[in-house]
Amino acid sequence: MPSPNNMSNATEGRWPDDVGIIATEIYFPSQYVDQEQLEIFDGIPAGKYTIGLGQSKMGFCTDCEDINSLCLTAVQNLMDRNQITYDSIGRLEVGTETIIDKSKSVKTVLMQLFGDSGNTSVEGIDTTNACYGGTAALFNAAAWVESSAWDGRYALVVAGDIAVYATGNARPTGGAGAIAMLVGPNAPLVLERGLRHTHMEHVYDFYKPDMASEYPRVDGKLSIQCYLGALDKCYQGYCVKAEAQMQKEGDSSHYTMDRFDAMCFHSPFCKLVQKSLARLMLNDFMRDPKPDTNDGGRYAGLRGYKDLKLEETFMDREVEKAFMNCSKEMFAAKTKPSTLVANQVGNMYTPSLYGGLVSFLASCNLAELPGKRIGLFSYGSGLAASLFSLQVKGDTAPGSPLWKLRSSLDDLKFRLDSRRCVEPSVFAETMKLREDTHHLAKYTPVGSIADLFPGTWYLTYVDEMHRRKYSSKPSSNLPSPRVDKVPVSSLINS
Amino acid sequence: MPSPNNMSNATEGRWPDDVGIIATEIYFPSQYVDQEQLEIFDGIPAGKYTIGLGQSKMGFCTDCEDINSLCLTAVQNLMDRNQITYDSIGRLEVGTETIIDKSKSVKTVLMQLFGDSGNTSVEGIDTTNACYGGTAALFNAAAWVESSAWDGRYALVVAGDIAVYATGNARPTGGAGAIAMLVGPNAPLVLERGLRHTHMEHVYDFYKPDMASEYPRVDGKLSIQCYLGALDKCYQGYCVKAEAQMQKEGDSSHYTMDRFDAMCFHSPFCKLVQKSLARLMLNDFMRDPKPDTNDGGRYAGLRGYKDLKLEETFMDREVEKAFMNCSKEMFAAKTKPSTLVANQVGNMYTPSLYGGLVSFLASCNLAELPGKRIGLFSYGSGLAASLFSLQVKGDTAPGSPLWKLRSSLDDLKFRLDSRRCVEPSVFAETMKLREDTHHLAKYTPVGSIADLFPGTWYLTYVDEMHRRKYSSKPSSNLPSPRVDKVPVSSLINS
Numbered sequence: 003m004p005s006p007n008n009m010s011n012a013t014e015g016r017w018p019d020d021v022g023i024i025a026t027e028i029y030f031p032s033q034y035v036d037q038e039q040l041e042i043f044d045g046i047p048a049g050k051y052t053i054g055l056g057q058s059k060m061g062f063c064t065d066c067e068d069i070n071s072l073c074l075t076a077v078q079n080l081m082d083r084n085q086i087t088y089d090s091i092g093r094l095e096v097g098t099e100t101i102i103d104k105s106k107s108v109k110t111v112l113m114q115l116f117g118d119s120g121n122t123s124v125e126g127i128d129t130t131n132a133c134y135g136g137t138a139a140l141f142n143a144a145a146w147v148e149s150s151a152w153d154g155r156y157a158l159v160v161a162g163d164i165a166v167y168a169t170g171n172a173r174p175t176g177g178a179g180a181i182a183m184l185v186g187p188n189a190p191l192v193l194e195r196g197l198r199h200t201h202m203e204h205v206y207d208f209y210k211p212d213m214a215s216e217y218p219r220v221d222g223k224l225s226i227q228c229y230l231g232a233l234d235k236c237y238q239g240y241c242v243k244a245e246a247q248m249q250k251e252g253d254s255s256h257y258t259m260d261r262f263d264a265m266c267f268h269s270p271f272c273k274l275v276q277k278s279l280a281r282l283m284l285n286d287f288m289r290d291p292k293p294d295t296n297d298g299g300r301y302a303g304l305r306g307y308k309d310l311k312l313e314e315t316f317m318d319r320e321v322e323k324a325f326m327n328c329s330k331e332m333f334a335a336k337t338k339p340s341t342l343v344a345n346q347v348g349n350m351y352t353p354s355l356y357g358g359l360v361s362f363l364a365s366c367n368l369a370e371l372p373g374k375r376i377g378l379f380s381y382g383s384g385l386a387a388s389l390f391s392l393q394v395k396g397d398t399a400p401g402s403p404l405w406k407l408r409s410s411l412d413d414l415k416f417r418l419d420s421r422r423c424v425e426p427s428v429f430a431e432t433m434k435l436r437e438d439t440h441h442l443a444k445y446t447p448v449g450s451i452a453d454l455f456p457g458t459w460y461l462t463y464v465d466e467m468h469r470r471k472y473s474s475k476p477s478s479n480l481p482s483p484r485v486d487k488v489p490v491s492s493l494i495n496s
Numbered sequence: 497m498p499s500p501n502n503m504s505n506a507t508e509g510r511w512p513d514d515v516g517i518i519a520t521e522i523y524f525p526s527q528y529v530d531q532e533q534l535e536i537f538d539g540i541p542a543g544k545y546t547i548g549l550g551q552s553k554m555g556f557c558t559d560c561e562d563i564n565s566l567c568l569t570a571v572q573n574l575m576d577r578n579q580i581t582y583d584s585i586g587r588l589e590v591g592t593e594t595i596i597d598k599s600k601s602v603k604t605v606l607m608q609l610f611g612d613s614g615n616t617s618v619e620g621i622d623t624t625n626a627c628y629g630g631t632a633a634l635f636n637a638a639a640w641v642e643s644s645a646w647d648g649r650y651a652l653v654v655a656g657d658i659a660v661y662a663t664g665n666a667r668p669t670g671g672a673g674a675i676a677m678l679v680g681p682n683a684p685l686v687l688e689r690g691l692r693h694t695h696m697e698h699v700y701d702f703y704k705p706d707m708a709s710e711y712p713r714v715d716g717k718l719s720i721q722c723y724l725g726a727l728d729k730c731y732q733g734y735c736v737k738a739e740a741q742m743q744k745e746g747d748s749s750h751y752t753m754d755r756f757d758a759m760c761f762h763s764p765f766c767k768l769v770q771k772s773l774a775r776l777m778l779n780d781f782m783r784d785p786k787p788d789t790n791d792g793g794r795y796a797g798l799r800g801y802k803d804l805k806l807e808e809t810f811m812d813r814e815v816e817k818a819f820m821n822c823s824k825e826m827f828a829a830k831t832k833p834s835t836l837v838a839n840q841v842g843n844m845y846t847p848s849l850y851g852g853l854v855s856f857l858a859s860c861n862l863a864e865l866p867g868k869r870i871g872l873f874s875y876g877s878g879l880a881a882s883l884f885s886l887q888v889k890g891d892t893a894p895g896s897p898l899w900k901l902r903s904s905l906d907d908l909k910f911r912l913d914s915r916r917c918v919e920p921s922v923f924a925e926t927m928k929l930r931e932d933t934h935h936l937a938k939y940t941p942v943g944s945i946a947d948l949f950p951g952t953w954y955l956t957y958v959d960e961m962h963r964r965k966y967s968s969k970p971s972s973n974l975p976s977p978r979v980d981k982v983p984v985s986s987l988i989n990s
Contacts, residue, residue, distance in 0.1 A: 015510050015511050016509050016510055017509050017644055021644075099598060099599045100598075101598040101707070102705070102707075103703050103704055103705050104593060104594075104595040104624075104704035104707060105593045105624070105625070105626045105702065105704040105712060105876075105877065106625065106626065106703040106704070106705075106878040107624055107625035107626075107878060107880070109625065109696070109880070110625060110696060110697065110698050110699070110878040110879060110880060112698075113697050113698045114698045122695045122696055122697055122729065123693060123694050123695060123696075124696050125632075125635065125694045125882075126632070127623055127624060127625035127628060127629065127632045127876075127880055128623065128624050129621055129622065129623045129624075130598075130599070130601055130621060130622050130623075130624060131599070131600065131601035131603065131604060131621035131622060132599045132600065132601075134621060135621065138619075138620070138621045141619065142639070142640075144643065144645070145636070145639040145640045145642070145643035145645055146636075146639045148639070148642065148643040149511070149638065149639035149642040149643055150511055150515075150642055150689040150690065151635065151638070151689075151692070195644040195645075198645070199617060200617050200618065200619045201616045201617060202603070202604060202607050202616055202617075202618050203604065203607050203616055204604050204605050204606075204607045204608045205604070206600070206961065206963045209599050209600040209962075210597055210598035210599040211597050211600075211935065211937075212935075212962070213595070213596075213598060213707035213708050213935060214707050214708045218599060219961060219962065382621075383599065384599065384600040384601060384604040385604060386601070386604060386621055441705065441706075441707060443705075467700065467713060468703075468705035468706070468713065469700045
C-alpha cells in the first residue's frame, strides 16, 4: 500500500486522481442450506428455488453472529490481509439494514479494532435504506476523498446484513454476509466521474416496521416492479450523462450496453438479475431509433415490440421472455460471472451488489482486467437506486494494487467450497432459535464456535443491560495473495 | 437564491468557494410542558430541572407526529420560505435516531414532497449514531458539493428526533424537533476547511437496544464523562490543526477560545453546556505554558490546578466550579445566546447543536455577524463527536444570502412564545398514549390537529400493513423575511 501521507493533495483544492476501490474483503457464513434440499423440506415443486429463483445455496448465521460481528470480521480480515495499519484509516462508514440498536451505530462497535493503534479520529457513522446503504457509504467515502475534509488517509466502507424471512415464499431468498472496501486515490477500480444516476421514491415495497422482529414486510410483486422501474430510470439517466460526455469528445452515437464489459446488479435472487439484463436490452431497443430487427440482427424478430410503453411491461411475461432470449449471450458474457456469490450465498442485502463485483473480478484472469468498464446497479427498497460505473486501471505486475486486489480473490472458490452443508431441518431450527432469542438480555449464544471460519468474530454474551461482548477466532490460516489465479466462472450454477 | 446552474464548477475538478449552510429552518412542537410545573408534578425539590439542568420548557409531540412528519414539516417550510424549487435539490440526507422502520429511510418518505417537480434524482439516505447524525449528514453534504459527484444543485440536510424518556430522572431531558439546512457554495455560513477534529469510541453510555420502545438506556454519569472526554479530544485535535494553519501564516501562538466569537454545543441539558465551556477554558489553561494566575489575570487563583490530569477531572466538582466561575463572562458572551432553543424546547437530539446555531444567529444583529467565527461541538453517544467551525461571510444588504438567513430567524421568539403550555398531567398522559400506541397497526392518531402550527405535517393513519399516511395544515401564515430584526438574547432564562 502507498503511504497515506504520499497520497494527500488536499491542500491543492483539487480532487486526487482515480478515486475508487483499492481492496475488498468478503465474509460469508461458514454454513449453508442447499436449495434443492430446501425445496423437498418445504414440500414445494422441484426447481422452484433452484430454477425459478436461480439460487443454489443459502448462507445463514446461528445466534453467535450478529451485524456487529459480521462487520468486525470483514474489517479485520481486510486490514490483516492487506497489511494496513489502523492509523492509516481516516473514515469508516457502515451501510446496513440489520438494526439491533436504534441509536448506537455498528461503526462505534468497530472502533474496538482501532484500540491498539490509538487512532480515534475516524469520521463516518452508519447509513440506512434497505439494500442501498453500502452504495451510499461508498459514494460518501469517495466524496470525502475528493473533498477538503480529506486528510490523506484511506476510507473504509463496510456493507453487512443478515437477511432472514418468516417461513413461506420469501424464506429461500435469505442470505448473510459482509464486505469491507478500502477507498482512496490511485485505485485499481476507479469510480467513473460524472457517470452515475440516482432515482428515489416513496414506496412500501419492502420495509421493516416490526421493530422487534428480524423479518421484513414484503410485497414481492410490487418490489420487482419498483426494482425494474428504478433500473429503467437509472439507466436512462446514466445514458444521458454518458452521451453528454461522449458528445464532448465528438462522439454523437447512442450509449448502449455494448460499452460495459460487465454489468453487476443487486441480487434479491439470481433470476431477477437475468431479467434485469434483459430489461437493459429492452431499454437499448427502445432508445435505438433504428433497431436491427432483421434475421441475424441483434433484435431479430422483435419489431412488433417497438411501440411498447416501458412502464406497462414490468409484468409482461411475453416481452420478458423475448428480451431474455435476445440477451442470453450478453448475460453469459457480462453478468452471469457476477452472480457466483449471490447464487452460492443468497441475498446479503447491502453487500449483494459488491458480492457481484468480487464474483466478476474473480472470474477474470488478471491480464484481461485492465481497461474493463463495469456497470453497477444498486437497489434498496423504499426506494433508493443508483446506476454507476467503475473502470479497472493500473498494471498487472506482481505487487501492484490491481494484482493485490485480484490475488485477494484467489481463495473465493476455496472459501465457498469449504463451507458446511446443513440439513434444512437444522436451518429451520436455527431460524426458530434466532426468533426466540432475538434481543434477549442476559443471553449466551449457543451456536457452535468451532464451525466458524478462522478469523471470525462472534457474540459471546448479551448482558442484563443489553451490552454485547465479542471475541474472535485466530485467523492464522488465511491465505496470502498468490500470483497464479484460477478463474472461477466455471463454478457458477445456473 | 442563485440559480443552481450558475454555481457549478464541477467540470474544473476544483472545490467551489465557501461551501456551507445557505438557509435553515427549525421546527419544534406547538406545545410544551413547563419545567417548574414538572418539578412540582414530579414531587422533586424546586430548581432541580430549572437550575440543576438549566431547562425552562420541554416541547413534546402527541401521537399525530412522528419522525417522518417532523422532517416533512421542516423541509417543506424551508423550501416554501426560501422559494426554492424541488428540482434544484440534488441531495437530501436525514440524520436521526428516531427509528420507526429498520429498513425504509425517512429520506424516501420525504420524496413525496418532490412529486410535483418530477425530480427523483436526489442522492443521500439516512445516517444514524445517536445525536451525531445531523453532523454526519452535514459533513457528507459538504463533501458532495466539493466532489466530482456534485451537479451544481443544492444539498439538503435534515436533522430530526423525538426525545422521550421513561418516567424518572431523565424524563425532563426530553424534547423534539427538526432542522432543515440548505447546503451549497457561496454560503453565508462557511465550513472552515481543514478545521475539524473527530473522536469516536465504542461505549455503551446511551443506546436504544429495546427496539419496541421509544425510550433509551442511559448511564447518565458515564455519558457525561464520555461527552466531556470527547470534547477534550476534539478540542485538542482542532487546536493542532488550527495551529498548523496559523504557523503557515507566520503565527506561532497557541490556539485559544479567544479566537471563537461563539461556541455552540450539543445540549442534552443546558447546564452541561455551561460546564462544557468551562471545560474548554480548563483545556486552554492546561495548554498554556504560562497561564496568568495572578490577581486580575485570566486564571486568577487557579495556579494550584496546573498539575491536574485532564482525564481525572471529569467528576471533580471543585475543578468544575473553579473553571465555571473563571469562564462566566466568556459563557455569557459566547455560548449563552446559543442555548435559547435548548432551554425552551429541550434536547432535540440530532437538531440540538443546530438549534444552538440558529439561537446564536438570532441573538445577533445582522450588522455584527460578518466575520464572526463559530465553534460547534457535536456529540452522539456510543460514541461519535466532532468539533468544527463556521465563519459568517457575505454582505448584509437586503436580499443578500446572509440577510435572508438572518431574516428567516426573526420570528424565532414569536414562534417559541406562541406555543401552548400544557399541564404536566396532560404531558404524562401523552407519553403514556405514545407508549401504548407506538408501532400499532390499523391506528388513527387521536392528537389534536387544530393545535399544530400552520404548515405542520401530521400522521393521519397507520394501516394494517404498517404503512403510514400523512397530511399537512396550510402554511399561509408563515411570516416572510423582514428587514428589522429583534435580538433575542434577552429572552434566555438561565
